[in-house]
Amino acid sequence: MIYTITLNPAMDMTVYIDVLKKGQVNRSHYCLMDAGGKGINVSKVIKALGGQSIALGFLGNDNKDWFLKYLKDMQIDFDFIFVDGLTRTNIKIVETAQKVYTDLNQNGFEVKKKDISLLFEKIDRIAKTDDIFVLSGSLPPGADEDVYVELIRMLKQKGAKVIFDADGKALERGIIGKPDVIKPNIHEFKCLFDVDENDLNSIVNSARKLIENGIKKVLISMGAKGAVFVTENLALFAKAAEAKVKSTTGAGDSMVAAISYGLSQNMDDISIFKLSLACAAAKVSKEGVKPPEKNKIEEFLEKTKLERLGE
Ligand SMILES: Nc1ncnc2c1ncn2[C@@H]1O[C@H](COP(=O)(O)OP(=O)(O)O)[C@@H](O)[C@H]1O
Numbered sequence: 001m002i003y004t005i006t007l008n009p010a011m012d013m014t015v016y017i018d019v020l021k022k023g024q025v026n027r028s029h030y031c032l033m034d035a036g037g038k039g040i041n042v043s044k045v046i047k048a049l050g051g052q053s054i055a056l057g058f059l060g061n062d063n064k065d066w067f068l069k070y071l072k073d074m075q076i077d078f079d080f081i082f083v084d085g086l087t088r089t090n091i092k093i094v095e096t097a098q099k100v101y102t103d104l105n106q107n108g109f110e111v112k113k114k115d116i117s118l119l120f121e122k123i124d125r126i127a128k129t130d131d132i133f134v135l136s137g138s139l140p141p142g143a144d145e146d147v148y149v150e151l152i153r154m155l156k157q158k159g160a161k162v163i164f165d166a167d168g169k170a171l172e173r174g175i176i177g178k179p180d181v182i183k184p185n186i187h188e189f190k191c192l193f194d195v196d197e198n199d200l201n202s203i204v205n206s207a208r209k210l211i212e213n214g215i216k217k218v219l220i221s222m223g224a225k226g227a228v229f230v231t232e233n234l235a236l237f238a239k240a241a242e243a244k245v246k247s248t249t250g251a252g253d254s255m256v257a258a259i260s261y262g263l264s265q266n267m268d269d270i271s272i273f274k275l276s277l278a279c280a281a282a283k284v285s286k287e288g289v290k291p292p293e294k295n296k297i298e299e300f301l302e303k304t305k306l307e308r309l310g311e
């Protein structure tokens with residue numbers, strides 16, 4: 001089974017506006033609301049691919065009804081721990097004139113020690129050998145910065161596979177637990193290594209250091225510039241597919257969904273990378289944080305071209 005863990009979910013409000021004028025009253029001509037947060041988006045795209053996952057993590061008690069209905073309508077299974085307060089609302093501003101995408105993410109509800117204990121107990125109870133766990137997104141206030149490394153160690157001890165996607169300190173600490181796969185975007189990767197984002201070889205060399213330390217696969221996404229995938233035996237690059245971009249939110253999560261689905265289907269690394277690129281391209285073609293359709297993913301899959309690096 002694939003489990004996604006979202007410790008800091010979000011209601012994503014995507015606001016479409018021609019141009020955002022700072023310091024003025026702005027009026028949006030179109031607005032969409034989606035249940036989001038990294039693992040939740042991963043679960044949505046796994047569903048679109050025809051797979052199954054269970055969404056775990058925390059959810060705020062005060063606005064849980066809307067969130068749960070959204071997931072039920074999408075036929076996504078979940079088993080959350082409810083905490084005091086509201087699940088945050090994250091605002092995604094799409095400026096249609098210049099195609100500028102701006103995110104305004106909140107901190108989120110505060111979790112208590114007892115919430116964290118319940119999470120560890122639940123995961124300890126659930127996790128079995130060969131399960132796939134996706135751990136992704138920011139840590140909510142109150143969560144110790146070592147929560148991810150501890151979860152990863154526990155899951156690996158049980159023989160589960162771990163895919164990890166986080167930012168800043170959470171990423172820095174989390175990789176100490178040696179997750180099987182990580183998917184930083186280039187900005188997150190640059191917090192780990194001082195690389196020149198235009199020099200693909202320097203990115204590959206740095207990713208190899210993580211592989212030497214026990215991480216098996218590293219996918220570095222680079223927005224509109226494409227992505228690099230490094231494993232023990234491979235280093236690949238692909239340009240981003242030409243897509244009519246309607247929202248970039250959830251593009252990275254779609255790649256994580258493709259990796260977890262691919263691993264669950266025993267796909268080889270090349271197929272996993274291609275599927276990641278196709279899912280991301282199909283996602284950016286959708287408005288708000290709606291998951292892509294399977295036929296769109298398949299269309300992009302046919303067009304995906306890879307280049308080998310470092311040979
Ligand atoms: N503006 C864009 N145009 C085309 N593809 C994009 C665009 N933004 C993202 N993508 C695709 O989505 C992938 C993930 O996007 P990225 O922004 O790097 O991840 P994250 O959402 O984690 O920050 C990219 O590698 C690319 O394939």
Ligand SMILES: O=P(O)(O)OC[C@H]1O[C@](O)(COP(=O)(O)O)[C@@H](O)[C@@H]1O
Nearest residue numbers: 036037038090137138250251252253
């Ligand atoms: O937990 P964080 O880092 O604040 O990120 C949460 C945000 O990221 C998203 O999961 C989108 O992530 P990506 O664009 O990186 O795929 C949103 O749904 C959510 O608002």
